[in-house]
Every structure is written in structure tokens, then in C-alpha cells.
Amino acid sequence: MAETGTLNMIQALNDALDQYMERDEDAVILGEDVGHFGGVFRVTNGLQEKYGSERVFDTPLAEAGIVGMAIGMGLAGLRPIVEIQFADFIFPAFDQIVNELAKYRYRSGGQYAPRVLIRTPYGGGIRGGHYHSQSPEVYFAHTPGLRVVVPSGPYEAKGLLLGALECADPVIFLEPKRIYRAARGEIPLDYYTLPLERARVVRKGEDITLVAWGAMLHTCQEAAALAEGEGYDVELIDLQSLAPYDLRSLVRSVERTGRMVVVHEAPMTCGFGAELVAAVQAAAFDCLKAPLQRVTGFDTPFPYTLEDHYLPSAERITRELARTIEY
Amino acid sequence: MAETGTLNMIQALNDALDQYMERDEDAVILGEDVGHFGGVFRVTNGLQEKYGSERVFDTPLAEAGIVGMAIGMGLAGLRPIVEIQFADFIFPAFDQIVNELAKYRYRSGGQYAPRVLIRTPYGGGIRGGHYHSQSPEVYFAHTPGLRVVVPSGPYEAKGLLLGALECADPVIFLEPKRIYRAARGEIPLDYYTLPLERARVVRKGEDITLVAWGAMLHTCQEAAALAEGEGYDVELIDLQSLAPYDLRSLVRSVERTGRMVVVHEAPMTCGFGAELVAAVQAAAFDCLKAPLQRVTGFDTPFPYTLEDHYLPSAERITRELARTIEY
């Protein structure tokens, strides 16, 4: 039967890239330090050696150029896979992403649809302060024409990345760097894909629906366990794909539990939690037993020393779970 | 007593800029075509002649440069007022806005706080297609450290712009270009400011709370009138400031009406309506009689020929009002 191995997320991503590069001759990897060095987090480690420096290469230090060039390569039929070194540094490429990449298929009536995938490590928890911690998912999820995918462990990382690479749409693939090494697991070594757009029920429960993605999923697992100690039965859902997102699964869960807490690292105001709350309250209004709540980063830039206060902790989440259940 | 005059929004904005430039020697206006030409919408008309080409000047065609330069001018103690020709073209400056301007006060511990105001025409209704119609408010409202202000008529335009110019924070001042000329009114010719952050009840009503800003306010006025014809009593609120926003006024209204519809032009998913719905349902949960609803642009790029379908119409809004009231 299929072999498995114990891999962390970096290894799982590296394995996915490797297998995809092997299958798709049009695939090309570009970004800052992704070549010989294998990326500052080593996700592209060894790939230049294997696939040559025309298919895996370092670029000048300019994110707008990287994404813009990738779009052009995509128009020519290549399948560019871009690494943006940190999600905090994606903003110089913002115009290329939202005004060009996101709109290319639509505005050309489907004549062109450059298949650009952008991988980038995001989120806090590594003492990165303002500029090595941001969670920019909303900027992209609000922009029609992009997919936004976030894996929460090595199995998902490999399967979702390969799923995203097979898909014809532009994808912003956000990698929760805090758990790059910490999240380890036994995963198939063969090629496999996971479907995009499908939320994953991580834990069944009856009292409340808890929704998260990326590194926060692990904090939520802790919170669910803490809550269990207090006698609460939490259903935990890993959203996985933020754009499009799997509303149906959330609604099905909330129809049963009547309650929902969404957790994310990005600031609360206009965060992705707002969308989930708005959509779920509209779809499951008659089943609601308590206000839907958000536990999130604060409306401040991401701090350095006080990071542990900023990031939702298992305790903070548990308190909100209890509060909502006891409403 | 104070003199008044009948001005459209362009004239009101021009008047505000003129009076502010007169009072504040540090104020400087820069942007593409804002000098001799007075801006493509003529908002800065006559100002270069009056204040000289060192205080009102054309820049090279580069939004990142304009905003970046303005930040530097702000650090030196000037009070730069930037025009971005269309909001659709603000994205090359996105990094300078979200990573620099928005975070400068916080990250410097208050040592520096460059007072940059960015004015930009936004929104649809002028047959502008993908790139002369976008409503990017969420990108900025989600970014801590920025104010986002949107006037809906000449009185508000002048008062809010002067209020924003007096304020020490960076402001994204979004001007609904569709009603630049159409919205006319008698306004004071003297200097006056309106407070930021305060929503304005445009019309009192008992059955439902309708929230909008900018050009959509006028469509909502039509909708409220149509709804009145069908026997519904609509309370209409002009949000005016999106970041920060006046949750208290909304909640006070919804506590009375038990219902809310939010209208905006931007795509629905992760639009500003999601934030309002999420916050209001949490704050007024026990008063809600029906799900809070959003009437918005669709999750597509802004279209050209089919614009009238894309933009929320009075009919579409009225249907949603009726549906929500009859829930």
C-alpha cells in the first residue's frame, strides 16, 4: 500500500512542489532566495539542483516585478509558482495581484487565465513584530478572482498545495509559518490532492461551532480541550479555503449547535470573521441561541513584545466559548 | 448671519481645500494633474494659481512615489494633501499606505505621525468598468492606523474634509464621483468642520434600519421612499466614517427597529457590510426580528455594460427591505 512518512509542514510543502515540478514541465518556481538557497524557510530546498536554474530561480528584490513577471509567464503558458518571502512584503505586488492577476480571466472573456500561484508565509507567533506577522487574508478574499487557501498541518499542506496547483485559478496560498516545523504528522508520500473549498470538521461537538484556519486551528484545539474540561462540547471546523469558502458546512454545524465563535489573528474590524458571522447569521438565523462571536487580533499593528497578548490564546478562546454557551 | 451658496460636491471640496490652504501654511497639495489643470475632476481648480506651484503641484505618474513623498513631507512637518486620480489606481501605493503611513505613529511610539490626507474619487455609476469604479474601502478600514471617511453630499464633503484636515491621523477620504456634480445643495460659505466618526440619521423610521454611505445613500433615499409607498417606515443612516465607525448609533437604531439592511457598492464577500452585520448582531442580538442583510455589488470585477445590474438599485434595496420586514 501507499507509503507514508513523518513530515513537518516545510517538508510536506517541499514534497508537494517537488512532485508537481516533476509532473508539469511548465511549472517554474521564482522568488527571492528560492534558488540555490532554497528559500529562507527552506520550502524550495533542493529544487533548483533537481530542476535547474531556469525552472527554479532567484529574482531581483521586487515583489511587484516577481508577480508581474509571473503573470507574463502565465500568459505564455508557463505555470509560475511564486514565493513571497513574508506575507507582510506582498503589498508592493498588490496592484499586480488585485488589478491584474485577479481580473485577467474575467476581463479577457476567458481568453487568457494566467495560472499563477503565490505561496507566502503569514501570521504571528515567531516574534516578528509589525512586519513578519501580518495576516492579510481579507485583502485577497475581498478581491473577486482570487482563491485563498490556508493549510493547518502537513497533510493539508501537501494535499491542498497540490490541489491548488492543479486548479486553473490564481491562488494565494497562505502558509502559517508559526507551525512550519511544529506541525508534524504521518502523511502519504505519494501524490495526492485535497479538494479546495471544503471545510474540514476536526472535532464533532454539540454545544458550539468553533471555526479557524492555519495556526489558530491548533490554538482552537487546545481551547476545545479546555472547554471540554469545563463540560462544553465543541465542534471544531478548519475552514481551509477562505475564498471561496464552504458556508454550507458551517451552516449545517450551526444549525445544530446554535452558536459560533470564529478565531483569527488579523485585526477584528473587517476581518474574515465578520464575513463568516454575517453569512451564518443570515443563513441560520432561526437556529441561533446566542450572538455569533469573534476572537481575533486587535485593531492595532502587530506588536513585538506584547505578541502573546495580541494573538488569541486558548484561554481567551475558551472564555468566549463559555460566555457564548452560557449566554 | 453666515452666508450660504449653492454648491455641488466638487465646488464644496474645492472650497474646503481653498480655505484650509489659506489657514495652514504647511498644507501642500500634490498629485497627478492637480496643478495648473486643477485635477481631472477639477477639485483643485484654481488652487495652484492662488497658492503657487510649490504648494500645489503635479507629480510624476507614480502613486507609490506620491504617497511615499507625502509621508516624507509629513515627517518634515508639512501637511500634505494627496490626490489619487481614481481609487482604482491607489494600489501601487498600497504598501506605502498600509505598511508605512498607517503604522508610523504606532511604531515610532508617537514620535512621528505624518499627517497625510489622501483624497480619491471612488465608486461606480460613470460607466467606468473595472478600473474607474472600484470601492476599496475595506482594504483601508481593515488596516489599523487609518481613518476612512466618505461624504455623501456637498455639506458633508466640505465639513468632513475640513474635519479630516484638522485631524492628526492619516485619512483616506473617498469621494463618490458619481454624485460629484449631481449632489448640489446650499451650504455655508464660511469655514466649518463636521465631526468624524459620527453617523448621521438622514431619515427617522420604525420598521427597519437602512445603512449606507457615499453615492449609495441617495439610492437608499429613493429606496426608502419606494418602501414608504409600500407602507414601510425606514430609518436611513449615513455612516460617513467607516474607520472608526459609529457602532453606537447603529445599535441604538436597530434596538428600536430590530432589523437592518446595509448597502454598498463593493463586492459582498468581506465587504464593509459584513463588519456592520457582525458587530450589530453581537450588540443587539436580543432585539433582532430578522436576519441582518446586505445589498451590495457582486463578487465579480466591476462590469462595464452591465453596470446597472451590478450596482444596488433602489428596487433591489426595496425588495430586500420588504423581505426583511416581512421575515
Added chain:
Amino acid sequence: MTQPPFQILGEDGSCPDSHRGLLSDDQIEKTLDAMVLNRILDRRLLMLQRQGRLGFWMTSHGEEATIFGVAASLEPEDPIFLSYRELGCLLWREIPLPLIFNQLIGNSRDLCLGRQMPIHYCYREWSIPSVSSPVGTQLPHAAGFGYAARLRGTGRVALAFCGEGTASEGDFHTALNFAGVFSSSSIFVIRNNGYAISTPESVQTAAESLAVRAEGYGIAGYQVDGNDLLAVVNVMREARARAAAGEGPTLIEAMTYRMGAHSTADDPSAYRTEEEEAAWNRLDPYERLKRHARWRGLWDEEAEAAAQAGWEERVVATLAECERHPPPRVETLFEGVLETVSPQLEAQRDAYLADLRRSSTTDIEVP
């Protein structure tokens, strides 16, 4: 770079024997014919816009030698990344007029389904990628396409146009720098037409020319008389050969003048003088090419008149026909954002279309 831009055509329309072969007699006539059509379109579409029958137009009057010179120097499958003022490239490639008009009108036959403003063309069959409004974004695309072409050895060369104003954007810098570093098979042509809307060239840069920037990117750079068709073709041919051979990109600055307004939303009399316009009018690229044709013994008054009459008629008839097509179906609004419709958009579509079918007040055509 203080010498005057490179020229070939003499005042009298003559050219040195060495350069005569740059374009054949047929190509000269084809260009003149297309230029006639270009001017007819500029005039007529402007009129249509004034009558409220067209949303928007931007003329290329005065810049035709640059535009046709570029088009004539490329292979048909070389992608042209247009800025927006290069209608001539479509005409040179003989894209059928109805396809152009359908885009301008944004009707149901528009290949792009009426989704963008007039002028935002896209014709994949003719290697014209999609035009967008944000200026300069197309430049790195050409760097990337040119890299792919070299990597694959397709022989294709990616050409991108931009205005002198656009050369101030960050995308100009990254595009040319990347193209240089990666030896992309790309050519970048700046139409230096003196203005970016109202802003004169002098506000865009303190440098003596834009072509000098090429050295800073380690690539070839030329300044050329953009109203001299043969001069443009001459540098273009060289640049194309170099790019196709994998020897790297070229920057070409073509010195020309925007004879008309920036767009139908603009009035240049507010910011420039009639004298300036008149001076450039004397360098009209069509007239200069006509003089050259006469010098070659081609294109007499009769040929010109015939071309004009023929095109006028075809344009009028074709426009009338294209104006009869209905707008795109409402459903198309919701298609093709991603490869498949997202559940979010699907819900929005279904709700909207259901209401639309029910609604009696709307005069919007229901699908």
C-alpha cells in the same frame, strides 16, 4: 544622449538607399491604407462619443508612425502588450472591424462580454493580451512573457508599449530590470508624446531622455524620431533580432506628439498652446510617410481618395451593424471570475436573477 533622435526620412520624403528595403512597397501601401483607416476611426469614434453612442475614445492621431512602425516590425505571433493608444496595432494585424467595434460598444458579441471600457482590447488569436487601465502593469508581463519565450525557444518576442508618463511608475523599473537580468526576449517602447493627460514630459523626469535609463538596466536603448516610420522600423528590427536571438531586451523611446486630447474626457487647450500643436502638425507622420511614398512613386491622390471612401463606407456600415447587437446577457456578469462559479457568487446570482424575473418595474432585459 544629447544628439537628436535617430531619423531616416528626409524632409522631401527621400531616404538613403541603404534603408529603402526596410519596408517593401506593399508594406508602405498597407501602412498608408491602415493609417487612413486609423484617422477615419479616430474622427468617427470621437463623433460617436460626442453623440452619446460610444462611452469613451482616445485618439492616436500624431503617433501613427510609432505604432505602425512597431507593428510592422513584429511577427504576427509576437504578443503586443498595448498601453491603450495603439489602435494601429490591431489594424496592422487586420483584426476584423466588427470585433473591434463590438469591444468598443461592449455588446454581446464582444469577445470580452462588455466587461471593460472601450479600448481595453483582448484578442488572443492575434496575440493581443488584455489591456487594462492601470498604467504600466503590462510592462512586467512583457518581461515574463519574454522570459518564457527564451526558455522555451519559441522565437517569440514580447513587445510592450507605454507612455512617457507611465515610465515613472515602479512597474517600469521592475519590468526593465527583470528583463535585463533574465535576458528576456522583450522590447519596451515608450511613446514619448509630450504629455500625460495635462502633465508635460518635463515633470516626469529630470533626465535628458528616457532612453538613457537603458544603461541602468544593462540593456540596449535608443531614442528615435517617432514620427518617422522607417526610423522606427529600423531600430525595431534590430531590437527584435537581438531579442529573438536571446541577446536580451531593448528600450526604445519614440519621440512623438499626442495631436489630440488625452481622451474624450479631456480638453488640451487648457494646458498647451496652439503654436506647439501647429509645430508638431508640420511633422505629421502620415504626411511624412505620404511624401516618402510619392518619392517611391506610390500612393497617388487617387489611391488615397479611394482608400478614404472605401473605409468610410465600411466603417459606417460595420458600426451600424455592430450597434444592433444587444448587450451581453445578464448571466454573463456572473461567469468566468474563477473557472467555476463560487458558491458565494452563485447565491448572489440566483437571488438576483430570481428577483429580476419577478420584478415588474425594471426595464432591464431579463434573460
Added chain:
Amino acid sequence: MTQPPFQILGEDGSCPDSHRGLLSDDQIEKTLDAMVLNRILDRRLLMLQRQGRLGFWMTSHGEEATIFGVAASLEPEDPIFLSYRELGCLLWREIPLPLIFNQLIGNSRDLCLGRQMPIHYCYREWSIPSVSSPVGTQLPHAAGFGYAARLRGTGRVALAFCGEGTASEGDFHTALNFAGVFSSSSIFVIRNNGYAISTPESVQTAAESLAVRAEGYGIAGYQVDGNDLLAVVNVMREARARAAAGEGPTLIEAMTYRMGAHSTADDPSAYRTEEEEAAWNRLDPYERLKRHARWRGLWDEEAEAAAQAGWEERVVATLAECERHPPPRVETLFEGVLETVSPQLEAQRDAYLADLRRSSTTDIEVP
């Protein structure tokens, strides 16, 4: 630009009489003393980071002549827009060590309240605007500050540093172009230290130098030996005089080498050779300046030893003291985003602090 970068210091430490006056004996000794401190800090902070007592460090070892040369050529109130690898500028301006360490530690005495990673300095009193991580963003700030300075006639000159990698960003282009167009009183210094993390200079540009780009912006440009303090001071003095006189900005490319790793998260042995490092080590800027000092009859072994011992002691003591300060109060997290706290943030703060006071499980210090 094919000639070697401008140099002044001979191999033996000598310099032509004409240039001897660039720095006084006192300034030479001040520089050497500060360089000693700089190296001590580089060594000790690296160690601290390895011990887990400091979050992050980036050395400037090898680039000191460029950094001190720039600092020594400015007036105290000229703002320096740092990239991040220019600790020397803080030392030259004699910013008190505790203020530097408090930032690095991010404690309650940090002027920036522990909000940013180590190295992201801001000292308004010393005209050091806030450092941020996104590379290149500071360049247009310097163009704008320099414009304001010229407009107001303050005599200030805005200086910005960046690396050769950073010169690839769009912000580099817009900054230099704007500065040129507006004759900003600004100076842009590229520390060309050969690498951007692992990426060698050859990937950043196909051009022969970065200094040649100056011509493309219509501004003055120089390439200088960045390990030669006097050479740096020489071009800087000229550039500053020009800028202060309103005669426009200058681009300076200082050729140097990043002797250490990119940061404490990096290991350069993965991407470069020991031979290369050794070759540059022979051009060590401190050693070269020391030879010059000896040639002038200054700074003997004793002075050096005294400086080393003195600084070691002060650094150790000051660090120990600064490490004792507590972290910033939790409330500070919510302050100063805007001038006043927004109602949204206020609600978030109140809820969080209330919970924190109630919570028993947390070991986080409650205000």
C-alpha cells in the same frame, strides 16, 4: 562607469595632502572609537541572540566605513532614513546606549514601547525617523523630506540608505525620480555589500553599476570604495553641499561587503565561499582606517586597547541594567494607533483587560 570606484586611502594608510583635511584628527579618533564599540556590539548582541536573550540581530561588520563616512558628513539635524544595517549612525550621533538597548529588548523604556523587532529604531531627538522592515519604503520619504527642506529653506538634507538588493524595488525608482524632478535636498546611499540575503548582486541587475542609474534620473551619481572612509566622506561632502544649496539630490553607490551573515537567522556558508570572505577581509575598513590613523600618528595600540576595554565594560553593565526593565504595560498595546483610541479598539481593550484581571490561569503580568 567602468573605472574602479573612487578611492583615497592608500594601501599603506596614506592619503594625499589635498584630502587630509576631510576629517580632523579628532574625528578620525572619534570614528575609530565608535567603530570599536560597533564591533563589540556586533559580537555581543550576536552572542546574546544565541543565548536567547535577544530576538534578532543584524551585523554591519565590514560596512563601517560607509556607515560612519555618511554619518560624519551630515549635520546633526539632517534626518537619516536608515535601512537597518547602520547602527554606526546611532553611535556617531551618540544616542545613549540604554536607548538603543531598550529598543533591542523591547522593554518598557523603549521609546517605541517594544512594538517593533530589534533594529527598528526611531529617535526623533536625533533625527532618526522610524525604521521599518519592508525594504526601500524609506527612499521616497527621503525625497519628500528633502523637498520640504528645500521648500522651507531649512538647510536640512535628508539621507537615505538602502542595500543593492533594495535598489531593485519600485520605491527606489520613484524616490530617485521624484527627488530629481523636485530637486529635493536628498542623498541616497546604496550600500552595495554584494548580497541580499543569499542572492548575489549579479541577480539584481544586468548593469555595470547601480550608480549609472543616476543619469536616468538626471541627478549626480558616484561609485565609491565603501571601505575607504575618506573616499566616502569626500563624495558625501560634495553631495551634501549640493543638496543644501538646492542643487538637487545625489546617488552614491558604496562598494563594500557584508562580512557577517544577513541576520541571526542566516548562515552564509550555504551560498558563498571562504575565499571570497577572506579577500574582503583584507580590505577591512577598520584596519584600513587604523593604518591611516597610524600614518597620521594617531590611535596607537594603547588607545585601541583602552577603548575596547572601556566599551566592553560599559556595554556589559548597560545591557544588564536594560535587561532588568519590565516589558511595556499591556495597556500600551492599545494606545497610539490613531491619536485617540477608536471605539472599536476601546471595546476590544476593555473586554480583554477585564478578562485578564479576572483570569487566574494566565501568568502574564496584569496591569
